[in-house]
Amino acid sequence: MLRLRWSLCLLLAVLCISGSVDRVGAQNRTGATTDPEEARALNAIFAAWGRRAPADWNISGELCSGAAIEDSVTDTNPAYNPLIKCDCNFVNSTVCRITVLKVYALEVVGPIPPQLWTLQYLTNLNLGQNVLTGSLPPAVGNLTRMQYMTFGINALSGPVPKEIGLLTDLRSLGISSNNFSGSIPPEIGTCTKLEKLYIGSSGLRGAIPSSFASLVDLQDAWITDLEVTGRIPDFIGQWTKLTTLRIFGTGLSGPIPSSFSNLTSLTELRLGDISNGSSTLEFIKDMKSLSTLVLRNSNLTGTIPSTIGEFSNLQQVDLSFNKLHGPIPASLFNLSRLTHLFLGNNTLNGSLPTQKRQTLSNIDVSYNDLSGDLPSWVSLPNLKLNLVANNFTLEGLDNSVLSGLRCLQKNFPCNRGKGIYSEFSINCGGPQIRSVSGAVFEREDEELGPASFVVSDVRRWAASSVGLFASSNKNIYIATSQSQFINTLDSELFQSARLSASSLRYYGLGLENGGYTVTLQFAEIQILGSISNTWKGLGRRRFDIYVQGRLVEKDFDVRRTAGDSTVRAVEREYKTNVSENYLEIHLFWAGKGTCCIPIQGAYGPLISAVSAKPDFTPTVGNKPPSKGKNMTGLRCLQKNFPCNRGKGIYSEFSINCGGPQIRSVSGAVFEREDEELGPASFVVSDVRRWAASSVGLFASSNKNIYIATSQSQFINTLDSELFQSARLSASSLRYYGLGLENGGYTVTLQFAEIQILGSISNTWKGLGRRRFDIYVQGRLVEKDFDVRRTAGDSTVRAVEREYKTNVSENYLEIHLFWAGKGTCCIPIQGAYGPLISAVSAKPDFTPTVGNKPPSKGKNMTGTIVGVIVGLALLSIFAGVVIVIIRKRRKRYTDDEEILNMDVKPYTFTYSELKSATQDFDPSNKLGEGGFGPVYKGKLSDGREVAVKLLSVGSRQGKGQFVAEIVAISAVQHRNLVKLYGCCYEGDHRLLVYEYLPNGSLDQALFGDKPLNLEWSTRYEICLGVARGLVYLHEEARLRIVHRDVKASNILLDSQLVPKVSDFGLAKLYDDKKTHISTRVAGTIGYLAPEYAMRGHLTEKTDVYAFGVVVLELVSGRPNSDEKLDDEKRYLLEWAWNLHEKSREVELIDHQLSEFNMEEVKRMIGIALLCTQTSHALRPSMSRVVAMLAGDVEVSDITSKPGYLTDWRFDDTTSSSLSGFQTKNTESFSTGFVTPGSEISPRNADAKPMLGTKINEGR
Incomplete structure (x- = not known):
């Protein structure tokens, strides 16, 4: 028995030892240890960079353990960074050598420590996306086992050492986006196993060495943004294993070698910015695997072969800025996978193909000689289409389709020979703002995409943009920033910028001929400053600028011009001449600069503001065309309102009278109506949804003011902005709903008296009285209506009136009429007549139409202005606003506590919320808490809401309830939940929020x-x-x-x-x-x-x-x-x-x-x-x-x-x-x-x- 026990103990001991060995093996399968010299070198590297390595990376620990030797952990795993990998098969498997070192995008700053070059067993070195400085020394040649090496996106300088040619096992070399100098080392040609070569934006220059002919195993080659010289090498045609080839932004000249026809494995080909030596498209005939074909600005001639329809894998084609002629092959528009097509800036002729695949959603054919009628597909939804500067026949084209295109056809015909404007200013990519000098920079924040244009409301200016950012999942065409800029008082002007991937043009239209000063303003708000000590500051943006076709800036770099600052604005002025009533400003990307810092697609033109002012004394007033000359939309306002008569296509409309487009807190969009309507004017919205008509001249007034403005905050609404402008009229003001589906409607009119002060202001300026009548569909609904009196003699309280009416002939008329009542001259001459802030109409029935404009492509313009013939514009905008906001004494009843908050939320009735939640049906419950449940509901207007029903016994009393209402109502932000309103009836206390479908x-x-x-x-x-x-x-x-x-x-x-x-x-x-x-x-x-x-x-x-x-x-x-x-x-x-x-x-x-x-x-x-x-x-x-x-x-x-x-x-x-x-x-x-x-x-x-x-x- 004793012997048996001894045997069992011995067996257990052996098992324990075996288990221990297994556990050790999990850390180091061989029991081998890291070479101490390499361990010291690695620790020295990290110490020099001031970076903390993982805890087991020290001289007393074992580096080559855990992830370093686990086969499941690879250098591509983002969870392991920094990372080393080891090979423990040296000296009879007792010594481990470091074979992989990854220190990727860790913001390492400083030179490469010399100890790195002692790690001679390295096969994979990734130091990309840091801020490494200094030179790349000849000692790099010590790493003769190297296979994959990248220093891309750093700040390395000096020559690339010829010793790099000693790395004959090299498969991949990345040195892009650095500050190297000198020529491309011909010794790289001895690295004949190279499969990937990235040298773009590296700073190298000179000729591409002939030794590169030996690199026949190359699969990816990026040779971009380099000052290389000579012709495109013919030997590139020997790189027959290439799948990706990028050559653009260089000094290489053409023609494109015919040997390129051997590159039949290519899936992506990007050639561009080739000078001299023309080429045809013959060389691509066998590249049937291509999915991306970009030959932009490549000096191409000839025609586009119809056989291009055989390239079934093509998704993007860019043949823009060449000399191609002839018709566009119909087969090109029928490629099943093609989504983006750029053919602009050629001399193509004929008409557009009559058929198009649905997948083809971005088409640029601008600046060609195309003509004829437009095919029916141009009105398809979700289509980005740029047809600028052609000769298309546009007669009969619905103005709601490609509106404004007529002004951007060849020679810019709108107001040609009769200049009506003398200046313009544009806030590129942003809303309308007024500078500290008083200049109004008009909004230009349309969703311009890869192939788009936009024409301003009154045809004063236009913009055109084309291009798709390479390798970018998110094509961003507007950049924004919250920065304050240190050398301007107009920071807001630089907090947005228009971006383009290829070509961006701004046009001044209908300008009086003469000399002009063009002012362009910039701020680099996408790429950080290089002094930021982050790789994201290593980017370089460069583009060219042309004014009236003349090159005024070559390789313009905004940040460099600003002294390497991203909080300093840049302004450039150029003198030019307008001789044919139009002005063209062209920002063009010629392939220069980095491509991918801080994100993919961070390149191409960027601009914050454009303006042009005359150097002469203009003879025109810079206002829209004299009323009556532009009669666009008048047909819709003839007898019986014939547009869409008998076929209602809309079911509602909302208008911000006298102001810009805004979105209310409820989500309703109030369309802009801020035209300069004068004594005899009308305006029709761009999609014929509504119109307005105003007549009358203010008596004895030197300044006829037809729009009033205010900066007041209104105490009983969450939509103060809606009441900060108002339309005025001296006699008769009408609003029309056009093309409405027949049925019953609720018309809502909203007012705020922002011109006449309150009578308690203790000044004679508060003694005025405004009175006018209101008719809806010809029925008098208000007699001697007084906005201020209705608001309780308050000028900071909004007034809302609702009227039920019927639409039977597809139009609705709202008429505000001055019947001579009220004072005439308080606080100024002409302070009388109709005043209104907003108009809306919503159906009382379930509509059968979707309220969207007729099916069409991108709406490229704003409101179309028409004017009554023969009357000159008599008015100048002037805002006369004196605001006195009275503090209200605190009241103590429940209702008064809500009424007297700074911002009063909308109040729902309990029955309304009970109906919305289906009598608080348990199936609609979203959650339950100590204060009661929360329910999902649907209001009568279709909005989904979340209704918080506070239980009577809850501890959230009146004070806390009111506190929550105040807190939420006082703030509005994209990242804060919206409060739609509340209910406070008896014991019922409820809050109504926007419903957010993805929960918490x-x-x-x-x-x-x-x-x-x-x-x-x-x-x-x-x-x-x-x-x-x-x-x-x-x-x-x-x-x-x-x-x-x-x-x-x-x-x-x-x-x-x-x-x-x-x-x-x-x-x-x-x-x-x-x-x-x-x-x-x-x-x-x-x-x-x-x-x-x-x-x-x-x-x-x-x-x-x-x-x-x-x-x-x-x-x-x-x-x-x-x-x-x-x-x-x-x-x-x-x-x-x-x-x-x-x-x-x-x-x-x-x-x-x-x-x-x-x-x-x-x-x-x-x-x-x-x-x-x-x-x-x-x-x-x-x-x-x-x-x-x-x-x-x-x-x-x-x-x-x-x-x-x-x-x-x-x-x-x-x-x-x-x-x-x-x-x-x-x-x-x-x-x-x-x-x-x-x-x-x-x-x-x-x-x-x-x-x-x-x-x-x-």
Whole structure:
């Protein structure tokens, strides 16, 4: 028996030893150790770069273990960066050598340490997307085992050493986007195993060495943005394995060698910017595998062969800026996969093919000699079409289709020979703004895409853009910024910019002939400054500028011109002459500059503003055509309104009278109606949906004012902007609805008296009275209507009137008529007659039409102005606005408390909400909380809403209810939930919000049915939430601390745009004045320590909670999870532990198959900064946004907060502190704790608030 026991013990010992060996093998299968010299070299490299390597990368540890030797971990895995890989088969498998080193996009700054060149067993080296400086030394030739090497996107300089030719095993070489100098080393030609060669934007110059003829295994070659000389080498035709070839932006000359016909494996061919030596398309005849064919600006001649229809894989074709002639083959328009076609700037003739594949949705044929009638497909929806500068027959074409195109045909015929304008100013990519000098820069924020044009409302100017950004998933044609620019008072002008991938033109139309000064204004708001110490600042944008066909700037670089600053604007002035009544400004990309910094497609023209002013004394007034000369739309306003008579195509309309287009808080779009209507004028909307007519001259007035403006905020509406302009008339003002479906309608007219002061103003200017009559469909509905009197003698209170009427002949007429009543001259001569802010009509029936314009392509123009013949324009815009806003004394009844808030929300009736939710049907319930349920509802106008029904017994009393209404109503932002209104009838208290179909962020991340959010979406959600909080903290009129930021209070709309919700806990403050005071509130797990323990509330309380949300976004898990091991249970503690061990990668949600490691590390770093113990160490939310956007570096993170080691959160029950939901959270759940469960400094017996046992509360 004793012997048996001994044998068993021995067996167990052997098994234990075997298990230990197996475990060691998991770390290092061979027991081999890293060569100590290489270990020292690697640590020296990281020390020189000031970067922290993973914890096991030190001289006393074993580098070649774990991921370094696991076959499942490859260098392409973004989760492992930096990364080394080892080969442990040296010296009888006892020594490991480092074979792979990846330090990719980690913002490494400085020279390459010399120790790198001692790692002679490296086969794969990736140092791309950093800020490496200095030279690439000859010692690079020591790495003779190298197969894959990239230094792309860095700041390396000096010559590329010839020793690179010693790397004869090299398969891939990337040196693009650097600052190298000198010639291309011919020794690279000895690397005959090369399959990929990227030398674009590297700074090299000279000829392409003839030794490159040996690189016959090349599959990808990028030779772009280089000052290389000579002809395109014929030997490129020997690179028959090529699948991708890019040669553009160089000094190479043509012709394109006929040997290129051997490159039949190509799927992507991009050649361009070739000087001299013409070529035909003969060389592509056998390239049937092509999906992308770009031969832009390649000096092509001849015709487009009909056999191009055999290239069935083609998706993009760009043959623009060549000398091609002849007709367009019909077969080209029938390619089944073709989506983008660019044939502009040739001499093609004939007509457009009569048939087109539906997939072909972007077509540019501008600047050709095409003619004839347009085919029927030009009116198809979702079609981007540029037909500028041709000779098409446009007679009979519906003006709603390609409106304005006639003005942009050959020789720009509109007002040719009769200049009517003398200047124009455009805010490129942005809204209309007025500069500090008073100049009005007109809006130009149309959604111009790859092939588009736009003509301004009054045919004063136009724009044309063509081009598709290469390799970009998101083609962005407008850039925006929140930067303030240091050398201009007009920062807003530079906060948007128009982008183009190829060619961008602006036109002045109908200009009086003479000399002009053209002013172009720029600011680089897409590429960071190079002093930013990030690879995102290494980009270079270069383009050419032509004015009236004359080259005025070659390789223009906005940022360089601004002194390498991205917060300095650039202005350029050019003298030119207008002789044929039009002016053309052309920004053209000639292939120069980097392509992909900071994103794919960051190249091409960029401009913020365009203006032209005469150098002579003009004889025209620069106003739209004299009324009556342009009669467009008049046919629709003849007797019985014949347009669409008998065939209603619309069911509603909304007009912002005298103002620009705006969207109300309810989502309704009020179309612009800000034409300069004078004493005898009319206007018809561009899609014939509505019209307006005004007649009358103000008596004894030197300044006839037909639009009044104001900056007032109106106290009983969320849509103050709607009332900041108003249309005036001296006699008769009519609005028409055209082409309406017959049936019953509700007409809504909205007013605010913004010209005459209130009578309590204690000034004679408040003694005026305006009175006029209102007719709807010929029926008198208001007699002697007085806007101010109806508003309770207030000039900061809006008035709304609704009238029921019937449409029987497809048109509706609203008539405002002055019957001689009211004062005439207070506060100015001519202050009388009709005044109106907005007009709308909505059906009282279920319409059978969709209210969209007749099927057509992109609407390229604004409102079409018509004018009565023979009357000259007599008016000049003048805004005479004196606003006195009276503070109201506080009242104490429930109704008065709501009525006297600064902003009064819309009030719903209880029966209206009961009907919307189907009597609060349980199937419509979205969530349940301590204060009652939330229901999904549908209002009578079709809007889906979320209705929060507050239970009578809830602790949210009148004060807190009103507080929430004020908090939400006072702010409007893309990333904040919208409050549509409320109901306060007896015991019924309800809030009505916009309904957000994708629910809350916590459900999207770790609910029962998660949305599987990809990384880019999570990053955008993070940025959106941060921007919403910036608005609350810093930009809203009342500064707001939310106090309960958490994943369940972040809702997602249909596009996954995040919106911060639930302001019932918000504490508003203005400096040190508390406007709304509520108890200490929040949710454990998101509570900042100073707030939880002492009730100390600042905006940094929200910053802390935001940091926790960021970690939840990265990890895809809640801030605490009882199902996990102790070390992982509390997310914040786990994140800090991983950070201290440099193992943050383990925090990443395992559901993410792809992610941007740089962004992950940035978000984790920001989260740890936001959750510092001291609120003073936490960044502001505006700095958080800057760090997320990459505009500033993430600050160094201090030591682990003490509260993580001092406190433990033990669980007993779900709890929320005076706050919103903690459990049973649904997409709009906003629960509260039960009475008596609040914890605050006053009832906590002076003990730390976190001393009790409470749950994390999601």
